[in-house]
Amino acid sequence: MRATVLRLPSLLLLCAATLAMPAARAQEVDLEALAMLEAADQVRFPRSDFEVNVRISSTTPGGETEVRDYQILSKGNENTLVITTAPASERGQVLLMRGRDLWVYSPRLSQPVRLPLSQRLTGQVANGDLARANFSGDYNARVLRDETIQKRKYAVLELTAIDGSVTYNRVLLWVERSGNQPLKAEFYALSGRLLKTAQYLNYAKLDNTVRPTQLVMEDAVKRGDRSVLDYSAMKPREL
Numbered sequence: 001m002r003a004t005v006l007r008l009p010s011l012l013l014l015c016a017a018t019l020a021m022p023a024a025r026a027q028e029v030d031l032e033a034l035a036m037l038e039a040a041d042q043v044r045f046p047r048s049d050f051e052v053n054v055r056i057s058s059t060t061p062g063g064e065t066e067v068r069d070y071q072i073l074s075k076g077n078e079n080t081l082v083i084t085t086a087p088a089s090e091r092g093q094v095l096l097m098r099g100r101d102l103w104v105y106s107p108r109l110s111q112p113v114r115l116p117l118s119q120r121l122t123g124q125v126a127n128g129d130l131a132r133a134n135f136s137g138d139y140n141a142r143v144l145r146d147e148t149i150q151k152r153k154y155a156v157l158e159l160t161a162i163d164g165s166v167t168y169n170r171v172l173l174w175v176e177r178s179g180n181q182p183l184k185a186e187f188y189a190l191s192g193r194l195l196k197t198a199q200y201l202n203y204a205k206l207d208n209t210v211r212p213t214q215l216v217m218e219d220a221v222k223r224g225d226r227s228v229l230d231y232s233a234m235k236p237r238e239l
Contacts, residue, residue: 033141033157039180040173041077041136044200046207049075052234054130058123061224068122070130075239077134097131100138100165117167123227124196124217128167135159135173138166146177153177168195182212186220194220206234 045052054070069086082095094105095115103112117128132138139159147154159171170188175181185198196219200212213232219225 029140030142033143033155034136036143036155036175036180037139037141037157037159037173038136040175040182041134043179043181043209043211045074045077045133045211046209046234046236047076049073049236049238050207050234051237052206053232055230055232056122056125056227057230058125058227059224060222066123072130073237073239077132077137079239080131081239082130095127095131100132102127102131117165124219124225125227125229126167129217129229132167135171138162139171144172147174149174149183154183181210196220206231207236 041047051071051073054072056068056070058066058068067086068084068090071083071085073081073083078097078099080095080097082097084090084093090106092107096103096105096112100117102115102117104115105112115127117126117132119127121127121130135141139161141157141159144156144158147156154174154176157173157175159173161169168187169190170192172186172188174183174185176183181203182200184200187195187198189195196217198218199216200214201216202212202214203210204213205211206213211231211234213230215229215231217227217229
């Protein structure tokens with residue numbers, strides 16, 4: 001068998017092509033989508049440390065409304081405390097988020113228990129919906145298409161999970177082109193099944209910035225199953 005001999009010019013070309021591969025991969029990142037996603041995150045929540053109160057009202061067809069209150073303390077959207085303040089039977093339960101590790105502390109438990117972000121917290125709300133609201137830290141993004149809704153232009157961002165630890169496998173997020181305000185979202189399972197939808201509503205000033213003060217999450221299969229999250233009293237606070 002004859003050995004293959006690379007001449008110097010060929011070897012240099014091969015080395016150059018090899019070195020260029022990481023740069024080519026880097027160019028595949030949708031920088032426009034990433035910038036829009038980061039901006040939309042900052043519309044929803046401050047980048048700096050903050051606290052906010054959340055009331056979640058969950059309803060099912062023919063059933064009574066279940067109301068739960070939480071206080072959220074967040075440090076840079078990476079470390080979060082979610083404290084249950086109502087109902088009285090669950091007061092004092094705490095979710096602690098550090099990076100993507102989530103733990104629950106409860107007076108009824110002898111030791112903290114680790115939980116998945118995708119686990120149901122209440123109604124249509126998963127643990128990660130409250131404890132980890134930073135899309136840009138959990139998903140890769142690309143602009144899937146543009147849509148015009150009520151004469152406003154939106155980019156539809158397709159978000160794919162960076163690993164299996166995040167709350168949803170895939171998310172479609174509608175972000176207004178002019179101000180990066182999120183309008184609505186669709187959340188998908190690993191199988192591709194649509195799990196739930198969300199609408200970002202009632203834009204008003206929270207912590208001196210116009211933000212959505214209400215999030216409505218609805219089950220994509222069970223019609224009428226919905227949770228309404230109302231945000232209030234947002235202010236800076238060190239965690």
